[in-house]
Amino acid sequence: MAKVFRKQIFCCTTEGEGKCATKGGVEVWQKFREEVKARGLTDIIVTRVGCTGQHATGPTVIIHPDGLWYQTVKPEDVPEIIEKHILGGQPVERLLNPEMRVKPE
Numbered sequence: 040m041a042k043v044f045r046k047q048i049f050c051c052t053t054e055g056e057g058k059c060a061t062k063g064g065v066e067v068w069q070k071f072r073e074e075v076k077a078r079g080l081t082d083i084i085v086t087r088v089g090c091t092g093q094h095a096t097g098p099t100v101i102i103h104p105d106g107l108w109y110q111t112v113k114p115e116d117v118p119e120i121i122e123k124h125i126l127g128g129q130p131v132e133r134l135l136n137p138e139m140r141v142k143p144e
């Protein structure tokens with residue numbers, strides 16, 4: 040039987056000069072995994088992802104299927120994103136990347 044998730048959290052962990060990993064992207068990914076596990080959110084999947092071209096404002100986090108990009112995410116921002124966005128349905132406006140969005144049809 041297929042596993043069905045409510046949301047997928049993509050965290051950019053790409054290595055390299057100026058890329059998200061050098062700005063804490065791996066720690067952000069790890070913090071999302073810890074928080075999701077600690078809260079028992081079995082309908083949320085956290086995935087590492089490669090470069091999306093937004094590392095100038097990285098670490099980058101993308102929430103699917105909402106089509107929203109977060110920028111300059113720090114591990115300490117993760118609980119707020121989980122509580123407000125993932126659980127509460129309200130994006131954390133101060134961290135949204137205004138240049139990137141997927142608009143669902």
Ligand code: FES
Binds near residue numbers: 058
């Ligand atoms: S390395 Fe993360 S967006 Fe490019």
